[in-house]
Amino acid sequence: MAFKGTTNDMTLSNASLNKLKVSDSSQSPWLNENVKAAGLFLFSLALFLGAWELAANMNWLTKGMPTASKTIEELWWWSTNPFFDNGPNDLGIGWNLLISLRRVAIGYTLASLIAVPLGIVIGISPIAYKAFNPYIQLLKPVSPLAWLPLGLYIFRDSELTGVFIILISSIWPTLTNTAFGVANVSPEYLDVSKTLGASKLRTIFKIIIPAALPNIVSGLRISMGISWLVIVAAEMLLGTGLGYFIWNEWNNLYIPNILVAIFIIGLVGLILDSVFAAFEKFVAFGRQS
Amino acid sequence: MSLASPKFTRPSLSHSTSDLTHDAVPLQHIDEPTVPSAQLSIKNVTKVFQGKQDLFSKLSRKTSRDFTAIEDITLDIEPNTFVSIIGPSGCGKSTLLNMIAGLSDISSGEIFLNNQPIKGPGPDRGMVFQNYALMPWMSVEENIRFAVETVYPKMPPKQLTRIIKENIQLVGLTGAEKKHPHELSGGMRQRVGIARALAINPQILLMDEPFGALDALTRGFLQSEVERIWEQQRKTVIMITHSIEEALLLSDRIVMMTKGPAAQVNEILEVPFPRPRNRETIDQHPAYHSLKTEMERHLFRETQAVEAARIR
Numbered sequence: 001m002a003f004k005g006t007t008n009d010m011t012l013s014n015a016s017l018n019k020l021k022v023s024d025s026s027q028s029p030w031l032n033e034n035v036k037a038a039g040l041f042l043f044s045l046a047l048f049l050g051a052w053e054l055a056a057n058m059n060w061l062t063k064g065m066p067t068a069s070k071t072i073e074e075l076w077w078w079s080t081n082p083f084f085d086n087g088p089n090d091l092g093i094g095w096n097l098l099i100s101l102r103r104v105a106i107g108y109t110l111a112s113l114i115a116v117p118l119g120i121v122i123g124i125s126p127i128a129y130k131a132f133n134p135y136i137q138l139l140k141p142v143s144p145l146a147w148l149p150l151g152l153y154i155f156r157d158s159e160l161t162g163v164f165i166i167l168i169s170s171i172w173p174t175l176t177n178t179a180f181g182v183a184n185v186s187p188e189y190l191d192v193s194k195t196l197g198a199s200k201l202r203t204i205f206k207i208i209i210p211a212a213l214p215n216i217v218s219g220l221r222i223s224m225g226i227s228w229l230v231i232v233a234a235e236m237l238l239g240t241g242l243g244y245f246i247w248n249e250w251n252n253l254y255i256p257n258i259l260v261a262i263f264i265i266g267l268v269g270l271i272l273d274s275v276f277a278a279f280e281k282f283v284a285f286g287r288q289s
Numbered sequence: 290m291s292l293a294s295p296k297f298t299r300p301s302l303s304h305s306t307s308d309l310t311h312d313a314v315p316l317q318h319i320d321e322p323t324v325p326s327a328q329l330s331i332k333n334v335t336k337v338f339q340g341k342q343d344l345f346s347k348l349s350r351k352t353s354r355d356f357t358a359i360e361d362i363t364l365d366i367e368p369n370t371f372v373s374i375i376g377p378s379g380c381g382k383s384t385l386l387n388m389i390a391g392l393s394d395i396s397s398g399e400i401f402l403n404n405q406p407i408k409g410p411g412p413d414r415g416m417v418f419q420n421y422a423l424m425p426w427m428s429v430e431e432n433i434r435f436a437v438e439t440v441y442p443k444m445p446p447k448q449l450t451r452i453i454k455e456n457i458q459l460v461g462l463t464g465a466e467k468k469h470p471h472e473l474s475g476g477m478r479q480r481v482g483i484a485r486a487l488a489i490n491p492q493i494l495l496m497d498e499p500f501g502a503l504d505a506l507t508r509g510f511l512q513s514e515v516e517r518i519w520e521q522q523r524k525t526v527i528m529i530t531h532s533i534e535e536a537l538l539l540s541d542r543i544v545m546m547t548k549g550p551a552a553q554v555n556e557i558l559e560v561p562f563p564r565p566r567n568r569e570t571i572d573q574h575p576a577y578h579s580l581k582t583e584m585e586r587h588l589f590r591e592t593q594a595v596e597a598a599r600i601r
Contacts, residue, residue: 186422188418188420188422189422189424191392191410191416191418191422192416192418192422192424192436193439194391194392194409194410195390195391195392195410195411195412195414195415195416196412196435196436196439196440196489197410197411197412197439197440198439202439206435207424210424210426211424211426213426283426285425285426285469285470285471286425286469286470286471286472287425287471
């Protein structure tokens, strides 16, 4: 309840900010920043689609590149018929999306379940921080795809390998952010806890974790972004999912469907990120992370 | 042994009422030799911050010398008095307060609270922080509840709720219980800080420049509020401050410290103004201006010495 009030206040203050700007810059309420931005967006989109349509019709593009209208038509068809199943090479995009999301959900959840507690431990103990930092720094920059052969060899199963790749590549941002957040809890909060004589456990659960929560959530957000990037790449070498859909359409040399898949991947990524952005705001309480 | 004295202060009730009214006065005199009057006793306390001279520091060129912040301070603080500690910047005022709070180790000497040496932080001392130190994710009520629950884990919920309510009322924040710190002004946040410190019912209240982060108007207003609250509770308070007017308005005694490093107590002023005090009329007291001038002179001299030392 209290949280709801906070977010309401935030939107209120945003609205009043915009009002201020409006009265500043122009007289008409219809020409504020957001309306102008939306106008520019629509204009540039129309320009892009128009140029594309023209270029494709005039054969200025590579042979086989579809027109904008054809691509939109395909997008409409795939999104209105998302769930059909005519075998693994002719699967509705809805099914493929769910398969990808399921892999991400499993791998990402496992990664978070490891990364958050481990990050808390590493953040609390300066010794653990220094001891484990070399592993993290060494493994963090490794490309997710570098793990793929190893995963396939160990698990001999594409499904498990997909989950493994997600886990191993999405663990690091959450781990480092959690450890950083926990290690950098304001000493004042800890002083309060000490002067009250709070136990170590109470301090960890009531002070340190809530204080580090904005960092933890932004780590989770980055990890989610990485998971979504990685799954598409990994699935090109696995059997199903959105990544495989693209790979399959490449084998069919049918470009409109590749474009449709790119659009849907982007849209789903955007939605996932927005969910985490909202969650970040929810735990911030006026703090900037 | 000395703590057995309450038995003496309550003699048999079979005396006539006229006797009872007279009892209190002479008995306090009898008490004095057995119970030391000081509630907090600082004995020869020195604080040295150890410098870094080890090989690693030398290699990374981050060596530092030992730094004596305060040296051989002895100070007694009686119960139910409001004591301010004032001194030039960097004189170790906050270091001293942190040692009393138990947040900072004592290099040598000892601090006694009710004759018990202070070994670490504890809820017998309530702390008000300069930057409020409220938990941003807790509402006003939750911040206070956290403190009380930590100190009194077995308190029945009804009593807990009552104490929280009382303390919110005491600092004048009724109606803002559900608000979070970022929705409050600086003055309101410090009210929460004060309510939180008082809610655990500490023996001593420690305030580290409690109004330092506030604008002048809010500061004046909050000072009056603290004076009002102090009149109600008469708790022992030790307050660090930079402000002469603030110290004069609130304190019974003002401890003036010399400049650091190796800061010491220079002088202790008694503030004789009657209570309750009012910021508008306090300067009409005959002693006000001489006290103020004396403090100004002291602070000016010490600050000048600090500046001079920095130039050299």
